[in-house]
Amino acid sequence: MLVISLLVGLAFNIVVCQSKIYGSVADLPGLTYDFIVVGGGTAGSVVASRLSENPAWSVLILEAGVTNEGVVLSEAPVLVNQMLSHPIWSWNYSTTPQPGLNGRAVSYQRAHILGGCSAHNGMFYTRGSADDFDRYAELTGDSGWSWDSIFPYFLKNERWTAPADHHDTRGQYNPRVHSSTGKTGVSLPGYRWPVGSRVMQTTKELSDDFPFNLDYNSGNPLGVGWLQYTIGGGERSSAATSYLTSDVQQRPNLHILLTARVFSLLSNKSNRLSFNGVQFSHNGSPELFTVSAKKEIVLSAGTIGTPHVLMHSGVGNKADLEGLGIPVLLDLPSLGQNVSDHAAATTTWSVNSTDTQDELGQNMTFFNEAFAEWNSTKTGPFTTLGITHVGWARLKEGDEIFKQFEDPAAGPRTPHIELKFTSGTFGGSRVGHYFSINVAVASPLSRGSIKLNSSNPLDPPLIDAGLLQSDFDVFVIQEAIKMAQKFVTAPVWKGYILEQITPPTNITTDSALRDFIRSTAGTSSHLAGSAGMSARNAGYGVVDPDLLLKGAVGVRIVDASVLPRIPSAHTQAATYVIAERGSDLIKQAWS
Numbered sequence: 001m002l003v004i005s006l007l008v009g010l011a012f013n014i015v016v017c018q019s020k021i022y023g024s025v026a027d028l029p030g031l032t033y034d035f036i037v038v039g040g041g042t043a044g045s046v047v048a049s050r051l052s053e054n055p056a057w058s059v060l061i062l063e064a065g066v067t068n069e070g071v072v073l074s075e076a077p078v079l080v081n082q083m084l085s086h087p088i089w090s091w092n093y094s095t096t097p098q099p100g101l102n103g104r105a106v107s108y109q110r111a112h113i114l115g116g117c118s119a120h121n122g123m124f125y126t127r128g129s130a131d132d133f134d135r136y137a138e139l140t141g142d143s144g145w146s147w148d149s150i151f152p153y154f155l156k157n158e159r160w161t162a163p164a165d166h167h168d169t170r171g172q173y174n175p176r177v178h179s180s181t182g183k184t185g186v187s188l189p190g191y192r193w194p195v196g197s198r199v200m201q202t203t204k205e206l207s208d209d210f211p212f213n214l215d216y217n218s219g220n221p222l223g224v225g226w227l228q229y230t231i232g233g234g235e236r237s238s239a240a241t242s243y244l245t246s247d248v249q250q251r252p253n254l255h256i257l258l259t260a261r262v263f264s265l266l267s268n269k270s271n272r273l274s275f276n277g278v279q280f281s282h283n284g285s286p287e288l289f290t291v292s293a294k295k296e297i298v299l300s301a302g303t304i305g306t307p308h309v310l311m312h313s314g315v316g317n318k319a320d321l322e323g324l325g326i327p328v329l330l331d332l333p334s335l336g337q338n339v340s341d342h343a344a345a346t347t348t349w350s351v352n353s354t355d356t357q358d359e360l361g362q363n364m365t366f367f368n369e370a371f372a373e374w375n376s377t378k379t380g381p382f383t384t385l386g387i388t389h390v391g392w393a394r395l396k397e398g399d400e401i402f403k404q405f406e407d408p409a410a411g412p413r414t415p416h417i418e419l420k421f422t423s424g425t426f427g428g429s430r431v432g433h434y435f436s437i438n439v440a441v442a443s444p445l446s447r448g449s450i451k452l453n454s455s456n457p458l459d460p461p462l463i464d465a466g467l468l469q470s471d472f473d474v475f476v477i478q479e480a481i482k483m484a485q486k487f488v489t490a491p492v493w494k495g496y497i498l499e500q501i502t503p504p505t506n507i508t509t510d511s512a513l514r515d516f517i518r519s520t521a522g523t524s525s526h527l528a529g530s531a532g533m534s535a536r537n538a539g540y541g542v543v544d545p546d547l548l549l550k551g552a553v554g555v556r557i558v559d560a561s562v563l564p565r566i567p568s569a570h571t572q573a574a575t576y577v578i579a580e581r582g583s584d585l586i587k588q589a590w591s
């Protein structure tokens, strides 16, 4: 592809590491810390930053990936697709063959870089519904996870910023539900692809089906609104760029070791299972090192990495571990179970215009001009992913489907369906010019699992994302595609939409549509729930409402794996608030 070849040189334009990132284990100031954070990803970067605010506490981050410094593919919003599946910046996993996808195994990306998935994700900033969080409070018996209690943490995380083009944003969001004093930059699209005004006009012409929602991040997401991105000043804002800034990295009590691959947690006390050591390798060499934590080990290795590390430490389903010859320290059958993702498919139309994002992939002059503009002023087409709006919708109340399936949505303000309105092809490239609506199951019933495939910590685990495992989820996509098709029947699309490209127009029955869905749908890369929170007295679950590993002392899990249900939203905002509240829980426990 055009873009890849252009960027090979640039991608390695890595600047000299900042001083507190260590190059070798021998350079570390010691092998004992108050807190060891396993995984400097989205949540881990927040936790390490917050804990090291206390100068009396020493904090070590062990991150398997590389530095984010100077990685242009991460910084320039539009270039992210070139980073995925990359051997340096991605774990490049694949799922197991998914029965719900007609047996296909699909590529499953997790970032391998400081900042974790926030450094290579789609930058959607979506908090979910108030119901989602109120359900977390109910499932955990801890009102601290309710929407009202969590709301201040959204504000603590968010730094609302002017869009890159500094356009007038009145009427495009509700300032009352945002904060300009947090850490992670959030902004409206900084480049106005013309299709955005047609999407807005549709919310007027078809207002019953597609009402305008001024701000889907208010707790009530239903309707169509302007997309909010984790972008500040035209550049991606990741957990690394927003929480591990150079002043934070200069703190004498914070230490960061990159390319440090954690194999397992160690326990050496006999009375009660207590973890206080972490075993890891560095730079791919076979030698293993051990560091100890005086206070806590914070596991932030993500929905795949966290259960992977714990299972190799002897925690998990007893029979599964014994089957692999791993000595069992703690039988915890919920670990790795109950994971879910937002399965997604795309409707695409060719359009009567060349003014779409597709132009970047097929007009070298345009691409070079846009790159130069972004490079010098951080403005222009490079500052978005081409998605202008996002819509959240529910199935019809009383739909027949609810006689067959329990409604998985957390409540009446919670969507079943997500619609992403894109000026161009969604997530790929195709010759020509398009409008597309990617649709996703916002509240899935499907569940999958993470399991070990071998006793070697370097082998990838078995990732069953459970995509479209439930027929309910296929029905949701079917209805969502029909909704997308209805969207473009508004008068404003006349003369602009030329031809439906996907699904192919010879698909005229629901059963053919479902087959199209199963043979083309994929992941949103939102896997959550592999180490779910549950109430203290629950007969299942992995962590308690304070995020402490059940059945052991010394370990807290702080990342997207603790979400007991996937939110009806992209998962980074939920991950950020888990990390912010998690940091406060740790501070309270040790102050």
Ligand SMILES: Cc1cc2nc3c(=O)[nH]c(=O)nc-3n(C[C@H](O)[C@H](O)[C@H](O)COP(=O)(O)OP(=O)(O)OC[C@H]3O[C@@H](n4cnc5c(N)ncnc54)[C@H](O)[C@@H]3O)c2cc1C
Pocket: 038, 039, 040, 041, 042, 043, 044, 062, 063, 064, 065, 084, 109, 110, 111, 112, 113, 114, 115, 116, 117, 118, 120, 121, 122, 123, 124, 125, 126, 260, 261, 262, 263, 300, 301, 302, 303, 305, 306, 309, 524, 525, 526, 527, 558, 559, 560, 561, 569, 570, 571, 572, 573, 575
């Ligand atoms: C391609 C893609 C697009 C996405 N788009 C969006 C979006 O637009 N909006 C949104 O809200 N969400 C999006 N998400 C999801 C969101 O980014 C994640 O849910 C969230 O960032 C997860 O955060 P985390 O802290 O749980 O894990 P991560 O951010 O994955 O952090 C885990 C870290 O642990 C490290 N690690 C793992 N194992 C080990 C080990 N053994 N030793 C040492 N380190 C280890 C990893 O390298 C990583 O840095 C997307 C995700 C992907 C992959």
Ligand SMILES: *[C@@H]1O[C@H](CO)[C@@H](O)[C@H](O)[C@H]1NC(C)=O
Pocket: 085, 086, 087, 092, 093, 094, 107
């Ligand atoms: C990523 O994984 C896919 C599927 O397993 C494989 O085809 C591809 O070669 C991998 N990419 C790299 C860079 O290893």
Ligand SMILES: *[C@@H]1O[C@H](CO)[C@@H](O)[C@H](O)[C@H]1NC(C)=O
Pocket: 266, 267, 268, 276, 277, 278, 290, 291, 292, 293
């Ligand atoms: C095990 O305990 C000893 C002393 O009790 C301590 O010095 C050592 O660091 C511990 N090992 C780990 C891995 O925590």
Ligand SMILES: *[C@@H]1O[C@H](CO)[C@@H](O)[C@H](O)[C@H]1NC(C)=O
Pocket: 333, 334, 335, 337, 338, 540, 541, 564
């Ligand atoms: C999965 O979660 C549900 C609650 O949502 C719970 O009832 C069930 O026991 C969990 N399963 C496992 C294996 O933990």
Ligand SMILES: *[C@@H]1O[C@H](CO)[C@@H](O)[C@H](O)[C@H]1NC(C)=O
Pocket: 354, 363, 364, 365, 366, 369
């Ligand atoms: C390519 O982009 C340039 C710069 O925007 C523009 O002037 C030119 O007309 C485009 N070429 C084609 C074939 O559309």
Ligand SMILES: *[C@@H]1O[C@H](CO)[C@@H](O)[C@H](O)[C@H]1NC(C)=O
Pocket: 371, 372, 375, 376
């Ligand atoms: C970006 O700007 C730098 C100077 O600031 C320059 O060296 C580089 O060539 C520019 N790259 C592009 C793609 O414009």
Ligand SMILES: *[C@@H]1O[C@H](CO)[C@@H](O)[C@H](O)[C@H]1NC(C)=O
Pocket: 453, 454, 460, 461, 462
């Ligand atoms: C699991 O292990 C088997 C046997 O070693 C191997 O053939 C297979 O590729 C592994 N699966 C994954 C997903 O790594």
Ligand SMILES: *[C@@H]1O[C@H](CO)[C@@H](O)[C@H](O)[C@H]1NC(C)=O
Pocket: 352, 495, 496, 498
């Ligand atoms: C394309 O748009 C032009 C006006 O911009 C219009 O004249 C023409 O009829 C349109 N083509 C189609 C096929 O609708």
Ligand SMILES: *[C@@H]1O[C@H](CO)[C@@H](O)[C@H](O)[C@H]1NC(C)=O
Pocket: 504, 506, 507, 508, 512
């Ligand atoms: C639609 O047409 C394609 C070929 O263009 C064919 O492969 C497919 O089977 C057809 N689908 C249906 C439902 O007729």
